[in-house]
Amino acid sequence: MASKIYQVLMPFLGSKSKLLDSISPYFRGNVLLDLFMGSGAVSLRGKVMGMKIIGGDVARRSKIFGIAVIANNNVRISEEDVASLFVPLENNGFIQKNFVPEIFLPETAKVLDNGFARAKQYESPKREQLEYLLSKFILSGRQFGGFQVGKKDNEMVMQGRIVELIESVSSEARAEKIAASIQPEYKRLVAIKNKINRAIFNNGEEHEIYQTDCFDLLDKLRKENRKIDTVYMDSPYRGSQIYSSHYKILDQILEQKLNVEIDDTAFNKNNALENFDRLFEKASFIENFVVSMGYNPNSDSGIKGEELLGVLQRYKPNARLITLKHQWAIANIAKSGRQENNCEYILVTD
Numbered sequence: 434m435a436s437k438i439y440q441v442l443m444p445f446l447g448s449k450s451k452l453l454d455s456i457s458p459y460f461r462g463n464v465l466l467d468l469f470m471g472s473g474a475v476s477l478r479g480k481v482m483g484m485k486i487i488g489g490d491v492a493r494r495s496k497i498f499g500i501a502v503i504a505n506n507n508v509r510i511s512e513e514d515v516a517s518l519f520v521p522l523e524n525n526g527f528i529q530k531n532f533v534p535e536i537f538l539p540e541t542a543k544v545l546d547n548g549f550a551r552a553k554q555y556e557s558p559k560r561e562q563l564e565y566l567l568s569k570f571i572l573s574g575r576q577f578g579g580f581q582v583g584k585k586d587n588e589m590v591m592q593g594r595i596v597e598l599i600e601s602v603s604s605e606a607r608a609e610k611i612a613a614s615i616q617p618e619y620k621r622l623v624a625i626k627n628k629i630n631r632a633i634f635n636n637g638e639e640h641e642i643y644q645t646d647c648f649d650l651l652d653k654l655r656k657e658n659r660k661i662d663t664v665y666m667d668s669p670y671r672g673s674q675i676y677s678s679h680y681k682i683l684d685q686i687l688e689q690k691l692n693v694e695i696d697d698t699a700f701n702k703n704n705a706l707e708n709f710d711r712l713f714e715k716a717s718f719i720e721n722f723v724v725s726m727g728y729n730p731n732s733d734s735g736i737k738g739e740e741l742l743g744v745l746q747r748y749k750p751n752a753r754l755i756t757l758k759h760q761w762a763i764a765n766i767a768k769s770g771r772q773e774n775n776c777e778y779i780l781v782t783d
């Protein structure tokens with residue numbers, strides 16, 4: 434059952450879904466704080482391991498996953514729930530107005546506008562589940578959920594040139610994605626809801642999800658004298674893509690406005706090491722740390738393992754560095770050099 438559970442995850446930039454077996458053996462105790470949840474892959478692994486999860490991220494896209502799947506122990510999406518998204522409801526037409534044909538076909542945009550308006554009528558966690566269902570629908574088929582391509586494809590589909598479009602693309606995978614994108618929305622949503630439902634289970638713990646900046650969340654938990662056994666930190670990498678740029682359109686749709694501000698660049702910028710120092714200091718009340726980072730020796734923008742280890746050892750003298758075998762996909766590293774030299778490492782304190 435375990436591996437099917439992870440099909441619930443979104444295609445997510447920097448997801449640790451493929452590294453869970455290397456990272457999770459370092460989790461100690463019963464309470465896991467996942468400070469940068471992203472797709473929620475690591476929180477989900479912690480939940481599978483029977484831990485209590487406290488998950489945080491500045492972005493709403495992560496919070497809805499946390500409420501829909503991590504904190505939710507028993508509510509599932511029914512076929513009637515999916516059908517209800519199609520029952521016409523007056524709405525603001527936000528997606529139709531702003532993202533056709535650049536991102537969506539007109540019919541898909543109409544379904545999404547109606548669906549998001551319908552989802553808002555439900556109580557939590559069904560509301561977040563339906564928002565997550567629609568978000569996963571939007572991201573599936575896009576490389577790491579990115580929105581860089583689409584307009585030309587959409588225009589050809591709108592002109593009825595589907596066969597010509599599919600024949601014109603060189604990669605089989607891309608042709609399949611285009612073919613999938615013209616399947617009826619209902620059918621695709623039902624397939625996604627089945628993946629979500631498979632990941633709903635109760636591990637006997639109550640979980641907590643916060644849409645909060647990592648520094649503020651640590652302050653809050655320390656002030657409340659909370660017991661946390663392991664903190665997992667997987668911030669954006671210095672010099673890599675900014676999450677709120679990559680997911681801008683999804684974030685705009687979730688907030689239903691064009692100017693969404695997410696303060697998520699503290700670890701992307703040149704002064705990232707100073708922010709790590711502040712982060713480690715604030716988290717030092719927690720005994721066990723697991724910190725993820727990636728590094729590309731051909732690029733001068735990243736942070737070397739030894740360098741980050743030096744900062745962590747100011748607070749956790751027993752910290753050590755473990756290099757994992759993993760290659761990022763090119764999209765995750767702006768201005769990077771050759772991909773085959775990329776490596777992923779973790780710092781652990783046990």
Ligand SMILES: C[S@@+](CC[C@H](N)C(=O)[O-])C[C@H]1O[C@@H](n2cnc3c(N)ncnc32)[C@H](O)[C@@H]1O
Binds near residue numbers: 668669696697
């Ligand atoms: C590398 S991703 C995490 C990936 C995640 N571990 C996974 O497996 O999917 C980094 C995440 O940090 C979030 N983030 C960036 N700055 C943050 C901050 N100051 N506080 C909390 N979250 C932040 C981003 O929104 C993004 O979701």
